[in-house]
Each structure stands twice: as C-alpha cells, then as structure tokens.
Amino acid sequence: MVMSVRMAPPLPLILxxxxxxxxSADGGWGVTYSSSHICALKDSTVKINCRxxxxxxxxxxxxxxxxxxxxxxxxxxxxxxxxxxxxxxxDKQHDCSVRLTDVxxxxxxxYYFRFITDKxxxxxxxxxxxxxxxxxxxxxxxxxxxxDSVTLTCKSRCSLTDTSTFIWFRNTQTLNDTxxxxxxxxxxxENAGDYSCAxxxxxxxxxxxxxxxxxPPDKPVIxxxxxxxxxxxDSVTLTCSSESNPPVHIYSWFKENQTSSVGSGQTxxxxxxxxxxxxxxxxxxxxxxxxxxxxxxxxxxxxxxxLSFSVGFGVGLCVGVCGASAAQLIVMYIxxxxxxxxxxxxxxxxxxxxxxxxxxxxxxxxxxxxxYDTLTPNRKRMK
Numbered sequence: 001m002v003m004s005v006r007m008a009p010p011l012p013l014i015l016x017x018x019x020x021x022x023x024s025a026d027g028g029w030g031v032t033y034s035s036s037h038i039c040a041l042k043d044s045t046v047k048i049n050c051r052x053x054x055x056x057x058x059x060x061x062x063x064x065x066x067x068x069x070x071x072x073x074x075x076x077x078x079x080x081x082x083x084x085x086x087x088x089x090x091d092k093q094h095d096c097s098v099r100l101t102d103v104x105x106x107x108x109x110x111y112y113f114r115f116i117t118d119k120x121x122x123x124x125x126x127x128x129x130x131x132x133x134x135x136x137x138x139x140x141x142x143x144x145x146x147x148d149s150v151t152l153t154c155k156s157r158c159s160l161t162d163t164s165t166f167i168w169f170r171n172t173q174t175l176n177d178t179x180x181x182x183x184x185x186x187x188x189x190e191n192a193g194d195y196s197c198a199x200x201x202x203x204x205x206x207x208x209x210x211x212x213x214x215x216p217p218d219k220p221v222i223x224x225x226x227x228x229x230x231x232x233x234d235s236v237t238l239t240c241s242s243e244s245n246p247p248v249h250i251y252s253w254f255k256e257n258q259t260s261s262v263g264s265g266q267t268x269x270x271x272x273x274x275x276x277x278x279x280x281x282x283x284x285x286x287x288x289x290x291x292x293x294x295x296x297x298x299x300x301x302x303x304x305x306x307l308s309f310s311v312g313f314g315v316g317l318c319v320g321v322c323g324a325s326a327a328q329l330i331v332m333y334i335x336x337x338x339x340x341x342x343x344x345x346x347x348x349x350x351x352x353x354x355x356x357x358x359x360x361x362x363x364x365x366x367x368x369x370x371x372y373d374t375l376t377p378n379r380k381r382m383k
Contacts, residue, residue: 031124154197216290
C-alpha cells in the first residue's frame with residue numbers, strides 16, 4: 001500500500017504581516033497610535049489613544065494590551081502589577097484607547113494593542129514606548145555670589161506631555177512663578193534655600209536642590225568686655241562679630257595710625273592696660289570671598305587718682321547743687337541728730353537710775369527739752 005504524506009501548508013504571509021503590526025496588502029488590518037512615544041511623570045496618569053481596524057467579515061472575540069510582541073504575550077489586564085491600575089477605554093469595534101494610573105519607573109516599556117477575531121489574531125507592532133521620569137531642578141551651580149543672576153530650570157529626562165504650568169517652592173513655601181525657568185536677576189542672601197518644582201495637575205515634586213548664596217563679611221561690630229571706665233591696670237577684651245557666608249576664617253586687629261596688625265582671632269585681649277595703649281581700635285574679618293573693616297572703638301585709660309577726684313567732686317557738687325538729693329538729706333540728718341542729742345543731754349536729770357536699759361521720761365517743763373522724749377528710751381523713775 002502506498003502511503004502519501006501531506007505537508008502542512010506554510011504560514012500565510014498575511015499572518016506574518018499581522019504579527020509585525022504592518023498593514024496587510026488589502027488594507028483591512030491595522031492599529032494606529034496617537035503617539036509612538038510618551039513621557040510621563042512618576043505617579044501621574046497616562047492615556048494612550050488608539051484606533052484599530054479589521055476586515056468586515058471578522059468578529060472581535062478578545063482585546064487587550066500587552067508589553068511584548070510575541071504570540072504568547074501576557075494580558076496586562078490579568079497581570080497583578082497592572083490589573084488595579086490599567087483601564088480599557090475602548091470597545092470591540094475600533095477604539096482601543098487605554099489608561100494607566102500611578103505610573104512607576106518599572107512601567108517604562110513598549111506597549112502593544114492586541115486583538116483576536118473569530119478567524120485571525122493581530123498585534124499592533126511597533127507599539128507605544130512609555131518613559132517614566134522624575135523631575136529635577138538644575139542650576140549653574142549650588143554656590144552663587146550675592147548680586148549675581150541665577151536661573152533654575154525644572155527638567156525631566158524627556159519632553160513632558162503637559163508642561164504649561166509649573167509650581168516652584170523654596171523651603172516648602174510656594175513662589176509666585178509658573179514658568180519652567182525660575183530667574184533670580186540679582187540674588188540676595190534671603191534667596192538661599194532648598195528649591196523644588198512640580199507640574200500643575202501632577203502629584204510629583206522634584207527633590208530639593210540647595211541654592212547657597214555666598215557673600216563677604218558684612219557690617220562687623222566690636223563689643224568691649226568692660227562696660228564702664230577702664231582703670232589703669234585693668235584687662236580689656238574686644239570681640240569682633242560679623243555675618244558672612246562662608247564663615248569668617250581670619251580676624252585681624254589694627255590700631256589707628258599703625259600699618260601692621262596688633263592681634264588676630266575673633267577676640268583681642270589687652271592685660272594691664274595703661275595710658276600708652278589708649279587709642280582707636282578696629283577689626284577686619286575675612287572669608288574666602290572678601291573682607292570688611294569695622295568701625296573703630298576708643299579705649300581710654302583713667303588713673304585711680306583722677307577717678308577718686310571725680311567721684312568726690314561729683315558728690316560735693318551734688319550736695320551744693322541738687323535740691324533734696326540723697327547726699328544732702330544724709331548730711332542734714334546727721335547734723336540734726338547731733339543737735340537733738342546735745343539738747344537731750346542738757347535735760348537729763350542728775351539722779352537717773354537705770355534698770356534694764358529702761359527709763360521713765362521726766363516731766364520736763366522747759367520747751368527746749370521736748371524732743372528728749374522722742375530720742376531716748378523710756379525711763380522708769382525709781383521711787
């Protein structure tokens with residue numbers, strides 16, 4: 001018996017064309033995407049608009065999106081990584097649009113629409129490439145000199161689909177600027193801080209980028225440890241303070257009419273101060289950006305003798321000039337008390353028995369002795 005072997009027919013050419021997503025010769029098959037590349041912000045929502053067609057003598061049995069172009073490509077609507085975030089917006093006729101929410105970096109793939117009819121299968125290849133990106137703030141550098149112009153740019157790795165309105169923040173405070181570029185024409189130290197940006201309508205905010213505004217020492221001030229008169233032999237300490245960025249790393253001290261410095265460091269101390277050291281002193285703080293001279297302060301010594309004379313003369317002058325001053329009242333009180341005690345001694349009786357420091361006042365008839373009762377203790381008269 002002669003057996004005949006029948007070879008399986010080769011895969012139709014039209015099927016090969018369909019697998020590649022190319023229109024067939026008769027133009028009855030195809031998938032059209034609104035864009036072949038979409039860039040989306042992390043955590044945003046992406047919509048892919050899509051249209052498809054097939055011969056009229058076919059009936060659609062299944063539609064889905066996948067991220068591979070093979071025959072066994074997975075159905076993303078059944079994939080746990082996508083099932084809760086992907087939504088089919090199309091139908092089983094011609095619309096194949098889809099929406100993907102809360103996109104992640106792992107969603108960066110090429111996506112394809114696939115449909116199956118009662119007779120054939122079709123996959124729309126090449127598909128749509130989704131690129132998920134972050135936002136970032138770019139500038140010329142992190143350090144900028146006060147007074148210079150600075151431009152900050154809100155950027156991503158690719159062109160965004162919606163970049164019409166931007167939101168800028170400095171240290172979480174919203175700035176009044178909605179452009180992609182934030183321009184600071186003359187930056188001030190108050191502009192320093194952490195800058196971040198966002199796109200209106202999206203949840204994503206860029207990581208902060210620090211802007212460091214540097215400037216030389218500004219308005220240095222000298223404080224003196226001794227707030228009163230400097231007496232000869234005292235120790236005096238001067239302290240120099242100044243706002244600057246970066247911090248001051250060199251302090252130099254000078255005395256007026258002297259070319260060389262007399263000291264260094266933030267504090268300058270003089271022990272055993274004397275008249276030969278008197279004069280005007282100033283400091284010059286310096287950082288890597290520049291330096292600034294402070295106003296000069298005067299240090300003048302007072303001798304002990306001149307200080308005593310000043311105090312004595314001041315009290316005498318106050319007694320003579322000030323009305324009812326404290327010094328005058330003290331002097332008047334002392335004089336009055338001595339006068340009254342003298343009068344009281346004249347009125348004291350000859351026989352005055354003392355018992356336990358208690359006395360009985362005598363009956364005084366003289367008017368000049370009336371004050372004695374008020375100045376002496378009670379006297380008890382012995383019978």
